[in-house]
Amino acid sequence: MSQPAEGDAASQSSTTIGAAAISAPMPASVARVVDEARSIVRNDDFGAGTDAVDSMMRFGRMRLNANYMHSSPTPSSDDPQRGAAVQSPPQGDAAPGAPAPGPALEVRDLAVAFDGPAGRTRVIEGLRFELKRGQIGCLLGPSGCGKTTALRTIAGFVRPDAGEVLIDGKVIASPREWVEPEHRGVGVVFQDYALFPHLDVEANVGFGLRRVSAAQRRERVARMLALVGMGDYRSRYPHELSGGQQQRVALARALAPGPALLLLDEPFSNLDPDLRERLAMELREILNEARTTALLVTHDQNEAFAMADVVGVMTAGSIAQWDTPYRLYHRPLTREVADFVGLGSFLQGRLRERDGISSVEFELGVLPIRSRTDQAIASASADAHGEVVILLRPDDVIHDDHSPLMAEVVRKAFRGAQFLYSLRLPSGAELLALVPSHHNHAIGEHIGIRFDADHVVTFPARERARAVRA
Numbered sequence: 001m002s003q004p005a006e007g008d009a010a011s012q013s014s015t016t017i018g019a020a021a022i023s024a025p026m027p028a029s030v031a032r033v034v035d036e037a038r039s040i041v042r043n044d045d046f047g048a049g050t051d052a053v054d055s056m057m058r059f060g061r062m063r064l065n066a067n068y069m070h071s072s073p074t075p076s077s078d079d080p081q082r083g084a085a086v087q088s089p090p091q092g093d094a095a096p097g098a099p100a101p102g103p104a105l106e107v108r109d110l111a112v113a114f115d116g117p118a119g120r121t122r123v124i125e126g127l128r129f130e131l132k133r134g135q136i137g138c139l140l141g142p143s144g145c146g147k148t149t150a151l152r153t154i155a156g157f158v159r160p161d162a163g164e165v166l167i168d169g170k171v172i173a174s175p176r177e178w179v180e181p182e183h184r185g186v187g188v189v190f191q192d193y194a195l196f197p198h199l200d201v202e203a204n205v206g207f208g209l210r211r212v213s214a215a216q217r218r219e220r221v222a223r224m225l226a227l228v229g230m231g232d233y234r235s236r237y238p239h240e241l242s243g244g245q246q247q248r249v250a251l252a253r254a255l256a257p258g259p260a261l262l263l264l265d266e267p268f269s270n271l272d273p274d275l276r277e278r279l280a281m282e283l284r285e286i287l288n289e290a291r292t293t294a295l296l297v298t299h300d301q302n303e304a305f306a307m308a309d310v311v312g313v314m315t316a317g318s319i320a321q322w323d324t325p326y327r328l329y330h331r332p333l334t335r336e337v338a339d340f341v342g343l344g345s346f347l348q349g350r351l352r353e354r355d356g357i358s359s360v361e362f363e364l365g366v367l368p369i370r371s372r373t374d375q376a377i378a379s380a381s382a383d384a385h386g387e388v389v390i391l392l393r394p395d396d397v398i399h400d401d402h403s404p405l406m407a408e409v410v411r412k413a414f415r416g417a418q419f420l421y422s423l424r425l426p427s428g429a430e431l432l433a434l435v436p437s438h439h440n441h442a443i444g445e446h447i448g449i450r451f452d453a454d455h456v457v458t459f460p461a462r463e464r465a466r467a468v469r470a
């Protein structure tokens with residue numbers, strides 16, 4: 001391990017990778033290709049050594065000269081959907097040596113700051129989470145919350161100011177210790193594919209496998225291409241592939257050296273929404289099959305939920321809740337998490353406790369609180385007058401023609417199988433409801449509703465009730 005220098009390793013990488021150096025600052029897209037080259041070039045097993053890094057630097061320089069730019073805490077087990085997915089399968093078969101017991105990735109109290117016009121500013125503060133072997137995790141959060149910086153710190157392109165990152169129990173980044181990106185056993189997939197345009201698919205995927213024999217390389221590349229369903233495309237060049245196909249090749253290339261950890265930076269954001277969700281689900285299967293530990297960063301909740309076993313919702317540089325997708329949606333710990341994850345409405349309510357049974361009264365009736373956890377949270381949320389805010393998800397609100405509770409349709413969004421209705425209550429508060437799309441009601445119409453909330457989620461009543469993310 002060497003002592004890290006001050007500052008951002010990403011900016012340093014533009015001048016000092018391998019034996020080569022370039023004088024001009026690299027555009028972000030070229031820097032990403034070089035970062036990716038560093039992450040797929042490893043000296044220990046399938047790695048290529050500095051010759052490959054130098055080749056990538058030449059490639060980076062070529063692109064600069066040609067002005068070529070790319071278009072570019074452990075979750076609870078009560079999740080009915082993902083409970084089984086958080087086991088610890090063995091490491092990928094190409095990984096060197098036996099994996100150490102314990103988490104595959106640990107991030108402990110990480111802090112990262114950058115120099116800016118207003119001085120040095122912390123963009124990550126007290127970031128903490130871990131991934132078990134074979135687990136797929138996700139950092140989900142709004143733009144600028146620090147997701148990519150966290151990923152780049154784990155990959156080795158940014159140096160932390162405090163805290164540490166461990167892979168298989170070994171510290172690879174802290175203010176005192178530093179392992180170069182190419183020695184971390186980490187693969188990276190970026191959003192803009194970052195394939196080498198002058199190499200065909202087979203050569204792209206085999207890029208980081210230069211120390212093995214040609215026969216071994218061919219066999220490994222064929223396995224990786226089969227895994228991502230691109231076996232028939234091995235002689236094509238990147239420009240002859242669709243975006244989704246390019247991203248599969250990028251994935252095969254990142255998986256080929258058998259990384260201990262795969263990092264994915266918004267890998268589907270350049271694809272259309274339908275393909276994005278389908279690929280996210282496919283990628284989950286591919287990673288499970290390859291038994292690869294992976295960390296995804298995205299601001300897209302559907303992508304996060306389709307892929308990850310555990311998701312950390314990030315706000316302002318730290319994790320507000322690290323949990324299964326199911327619990328994030330149904331049991332958000334804070335209003336910020338409830339607001340960011342999924343659709344919902346916040347309504348004023350009042351906690352009532354009679355004969356040891358709790359419920360929340362609100363303008364449309366009474367919601368019984370069935371679980372002790374919900375009861376404890378409601379009691380803690382309530383102010384001296386019992387005031388709370390309740391969260392109602394659109395699927396908690398059922399359209400029922402026979403219900404005496406009426407609400408006015410103020411907006412509607414057609415979603416194929418369903419309409420998302422915004423409904424105005426007598427108080428003026430608004431509510432969201434997902435209704436099968438054969439119930440096509442006009443704006444201004446009053447429709448019957450009832451509630452089917454499995455659990456009642458409450459927060460302190462510090463703000464006025466409002467509908468969110470309609």
Ligand SMILES: Nc1ncnc2c1ncn2[C@@H]1O[C@H](COP(=O)(O)OP(=O)(O)OP(=O)(O)O)[C@@H](O)[C@H]1O
Pocket residue numbers: 008010114115116123141142143144145146147148149150299
């Ligand atoms: N190298 C850098 N130098 C200075 N500031 C930086 C640098 N990299 C990131 N930042 C700043 O750090 C903050 C977090 O950036 P980051 O890219 O990690 O956010 P993000 O959550 O990934 O956002 P997005 O979803 O938009 O990519 C932003 O305010 C950004 O401007």
